Amino acid sequence: MTQLSTPRSAQAGSEGETPSADPAPKGPGENGGLTPTVRVTRVPEGLWLRCPSCAAMIYRKQMEANQHVCPECDHHFRIGARERIRLLADDKSFEPMFGNLTTTDPLKFVDLKSYKDRLAAEQARTGQKEAVIAGRAFVKGRAVMLCCLDLTFMMGSMGSVVGEVVTRSIEHATEEDVPLVIVSCSGGARMQESGLSLMQMAKTSAALARLDDAGGLFISVLTDPTTGGVTASFAMLGDIILAEPKALIGFAGPRVIQQTIRQELPEGFQRSEFLLESGLIDRVVHRHELRNEIARLVDYAGK
Numbered sequence: 652m653t654q655l656s657t658p659r660s661a662q663a664g665s666e667g668e669t670p671s672a673d674p675a676p677k678g679p680g681e682n683g684g685l686t687p688t689v690r691v692t693r694v695p696e697g698l699w700l701r702c703p704s705c706a707a708m709i710y711r712k713q714m715e716a717n718q719h720v721c722p723e724c725d726h727h728f729r730i731g732a733r734e735r736i737r738l739l740a741d742d743k744s745f746e747p748m749f750g751n752l753t754t755t756d757p758l759k760f761v762d763l764k765s766y767k768d769r770l771a772a773e774q775a776r777t778g779q780k781e782a783v784i785a786g787r788a789f790v791k792g793r794a795v796m797l798c799c800l801d802l803t804f805m806m807g808s809m810g811s812v813v814g815e816v817v818t819r820s821i822e823h824a825t826e827e828d829v830p831l832v833i834v835s836c837s838g839g840a841r842m843q844e845s846g847l848s849l850m851q852m853a854k855t856s857a858a859l860a861r862l863d864d865a866g867g868l869f870i871s872v873l874t875d876p877t878t879g880g881v882t883a884s885f886a887m888l889g890d891i892i893l894a895e896p897k898a899l900i901g902f903a904g905p906r907v908i909q910q911t912i913r914q915e916l917p918e919g920f921q922r923s924e925f926l927l928e929s930g931l932i933d934r935v936v937h938r939h940e941l942r943n944e945i946a947r948l949v950d951y952a953g954k
């Protein structure tokens with residue numbers, strides 16, 4: 652079932668945010684899988700940009716200073732892990748961990764290009780080894796284990812390295828008895844790692860069960876988009892599940908579901924507010940309030 656959501660993420664991941672920076676030459680059919688929404692929601696270069704939600708022309712610097720939220724309509728732009736950490740953690744408090752892991756590509760996977768080349772291109776473009784950054788941090792003076800998935804690297808897809816970093820973060824939080832905060836944004840399991848990628852779902856979930864046995868606290872923060880195998884594992888296993896406004900959260904995409912069940916989907920289907928109404932998440936939190944909310948929950952849980 653996860654296959655339904657992963658091919659798009661893999662293709663989108665190869666595209667990234669600045670396609671011109673991709674050194675690999677593109678075949679004529681390579682962009683064929685990209686849907687228009689991917690193009691619309693990508694943040695273009697330049698001083699001004701058009702908000703994909705309200706269509707207002709907004710000054711990029713003003714939007715960035717507003718925590719990447721549209722000053723006109725509160726649209727939450729997608730942000731990478733480094734920016735997320737900068738917004739959540741206290742100044743200079745973040746200490747990265749587990750950053751030396753890389754996949755060995757045991758399947759020697761090749762799609763439009765080899766997985767090895769795809770990874771190398773993503774690493775060169777982003778300056779990161781993988782689609783996750785984790786480490787110790789303080790949030791308003793509270794010690795936490797902070798783990799952020801990164802949408803800018805292969806669409807935040809979960810391969811064995813992402814799964815391992817998430818698992819080690821959970822284990823570190825268990826051993827050190829600090830609250831765990833995972834910020835999810837992902838296209839799901841990583842197609843190029845096939846079954847190895849799917850195993851990360853069981854591994855992360857098992858680690859969370861041990862954290863729970865030890866009486867740990869896990870705050871899961873869902874951001875746009877959280878889909879596929881990430882939703883189907885650790886992202887939905889939080890003691891408390893927060894989501895940013897209007898984030899797409901689901902397993903398979905709405906189009907796939909609509910084609911399968913042949914019924915009109917309700918308005919706002921798979922968006923944070925709909926999930927809150929359906930009881931799947933606990934709270935929709937504006938990006939400006941996320942730091943306060945996490946600190947408040949840590950205090951409330953007595954951690």
Ligand SMILES: [Zn+2]
Pocket residue numbers: 702703704705706707721722723724725726
């Ligand atoms: Zn707007």
